[in-house]
Amino acid sequence: MSSPDQAPTPAPDDDDYSPEPTLDEQVQTDLIRHTELIAADDRLIAQAQARRIEHLLDLQDWSEQPQVASRLHGNPENIRRADTNAATMTEDRARAAAHNRWDDHEVARRTIVSETACLTRVAERTIDRQLDEARYLWSYAPATFDAFSNGEISYRHATTLLDQLRTLPDEEHAAFEEAVLSEAKRMPVGRFRDKARRLREKQHPSSIVIRNKSALAERHTLWEAAPDGMGWLHWYGTAHDTKAACDRINSMAVSLKRTDDPAPAGADSDADEEQQKRTLDQLRADITRALLLDGITPDGMGAGIRGTVMITVPVLTLLGLDEEPATLEGYGPISPEAAREIAGNCPGFTRLLTHPETGVVLSLGKTQHKNTKAMKKWLRVRDETCRFPGCSRPAVTSDVDHTDDWAGGGRTDCDNLAHLCEPHHRLKHLSQWRVTQEPGGILLWTSPGKRSYRTDPANPMGPPRPRPPVVGPKTRKRPADESYLMAPRHRPARKPTPPVPDNPPF
Numbered sequence: 001m002s003s004p005d006q007a008p009t010p011a012p013d014d015d016d017y018s019p020e021p022t023l024d025e026q027v028q029t030d031l032i033r034h035t036e037l038i039a040a041d042d043r044l045i046a047q048a049q050a051r052r053i054e055h056l057l058d059l060q061d062w063s064e065q066p067q068v069a070s071r072l073h074g075n076p077e078n079i080r081r082a083d084t085n086a087a088t089m090t091e092d093r094a095r096a097a098a099h100n101r102w103d104d105h106e107v108a109r110r111t112i113v114s115e116t117a118c119l120t121r122v123a124e125r126t127i128d129r130q131l132d133e134a135r136y137l138w139s140y141a142p143a144t145f146d147a148f149s150n151g152e153i154s155y156r157h158a159t160t161l162l163d164q165l166r167t168l169p170d171e172e173h174a175a176f177e178e179a180v181l182s183e184a185k186r187m188p189v190g191r192f193r194d195k196a197r198r199l200r201e202k203q204h205p206s207s208i209v210i211r212n213k214s215a216l217a218e219r220h221t222l223w224e225a226a227p228d229g230m231g232w233l234h235w236y237g238t239a240h241d242t243k244a245a246c247d248r249i250n251s252m253a254v255s256l257k258r259t260d261d262p263a264p265a266g267a268d269s270d271a272d273e274e275q276q277k278r279t280l281d282q283l284r285a286d287i288t289r290a291l292l293l294d295g296i297t298p299d300g301m302g303a304g305i306r307g308t309v310m311i312t313v314p315v316l317t318l319l320g321l322d323e324e325p326a327t328l329e330g331y332g333p334i335s336p337e338a339a340r341e342i343a344g345n346c347p348g349f350t351r352l353l354t355h356p357e358t359g360v361v362l363s364l365g366k367t368q369h370k371n372t373k374a375m376k377k378w379l380r381v382r383d384e385t386c387r388f389p390g391c392s393r394p395a396v397t398s399d400v401d402h403t404d405d406w407a408g409g410g411r412t413d414c415d416n417l418a419h420l421c422e423p424h425h426r427l428k429h430l431s432q433w434r435v436t437q438e439p440g441g442i443l444l445w446t447s448p449g450k451r452s453y454r455t456d457p458a459n460p461m462g463p464p465r466p467r468p469p470v471v472g473p474k475t476r477k478r479p480a481d482e483s484y485l486m487a488p489r490h491r492p493a494r495k496p497t498p499p500v501p502d503n504p505p506f
């Protein structure tokens with residue numbers, strides 16, 4: 001170490017001699033060394049991601065070979081059963097299935113997506129998008145792929161460029177890539193995104209009218225969970241209000257879609273035809289718009305339709321004796337006050353009570369084993385979402401699937417039923433995915449790659465109980481299912497006291 005006050009040490013005659021670095025020089029050298037290490041890591045990460053893209057491409061190419069795709073497809077017997085399984089599909093879904101059967105290519109694609117998503121614990125939608133991005137980068141933006149492989153730009157730079165590039169017509173790709181790639185090499189992602197978007201606007205040959213039309217086709221209504229019992233319907237409010245509103249919009253959209261399908265013969269005009277072809281996303285967006293601007297949809301829907309969202313409330317919380325949070329379906333814990341308010345006076349919510357110690361759901365109202373409606377409700381509470389590994393589509397819009405195939409003799413019983421969203425329902429029947437159901441609603445899945453996955457029900461549930469037989473005169477006013485609300489001191493004393501069962505029938 002040296003300081004400016006000290007006289008410099010005289011240099012010895014040795015040619016190799018180099019003076020001790022000053023503190024300033026040392027700090028500068030260390031700064032360079034530390035930051036270089038991070039930049040080198042970034043280059044390595046980019047190179048590893050580029051290799052991953054090559055592997056995604058290999059996987060796609062492999063799965064598209066006809067002899068591979070046909071083997072990833074389930075056997076034809078399953079296909080026939082899936083298409084005719086009226087007990088587990090709504091009428092329009094069965095019709096859609098019959099008209100829209102997945103071919104080998106589709107099953108193969110969904111197999112590689114689900115296998116990769118489960119293995120890497122990434123959402124299927126993300127893997128699906130990455131497969132597309134890989135194909136696009138390789139085919140339409142080769143210079144970007146090279147820059148990315150060499151670690152010159154990050155994966156986020158590459159996908160930002162791609163997002164703009166793929167909205168341009170094919171013949172514009174090369175010119176656009178040439179114009180923006182050099183910017184990607186010198187700008188942070190945020191600024192680069194802005195630059196690329198502006199360049200793309202300038203370069204796009206279509207008029208704003210045409211582009212607006214295709215952007216409008218992407219309209220949708222979006223609900224998102226926010227922390228602390230809140231949510232967004234891109235209106236920030238309580239989770240239960242925003243969720244109930246979203247569910248109401250969804251119920252209306254589903255009901256409109258049913259009346260729209262199939263399209264009536266000879267629609268009057270292009271506009272009518274376009275109205276008929278609206279996707280569920282578009283319908284939800286149109287209904288949101290109509291309700292906010294007019295208070296009623298053009299079809300006269302407004303009053304009378306309510307969403308049905310379930311909340312699960314611990315008994316003691318409901319009685320105000322405890323502050324344990326309640327659970328809102330599809331969201332998670334909400335505050336006890338909000339739960340009590342909803343349970344008290346909000347139509348459109350289904351209230352479920354849980355045992356104070358075990359958390360087992362106690363009652364679904366009039367639960368009877370053979371009552372299909374009650375069983376469906378029971379299953380919906382148990383599952384909450386599609387039961388395929390990693391899937392979070394809500395049970396309310398999913399099919400009820402027979403784990404052991406109904407057409408193959410599987411029972412219509414709670415321990416042989418589980419919710420599967422439409423794509424996973426079909427994937428189960430049409431691919432090499434296999435599943436068995438264990439007691440307690442646990443599903444054990446085996447992937448086409450022979451990997452095992454387990455999915456547990458969202459809520460532990462006692463079995464749906466039949467009503468107890470009525471003995472003696474019917475003097476009891478309280479329905480059987482609410483007997484748990486009675487404090488123990490109201491029960492007639494019995495002797496001898498029976499042992500307490502694991503799951504006491506409160």
Ligand SMILES: [Zn+2]
Nearest residue numbers: 386391421424
């Ligand atoms: Zn699913």
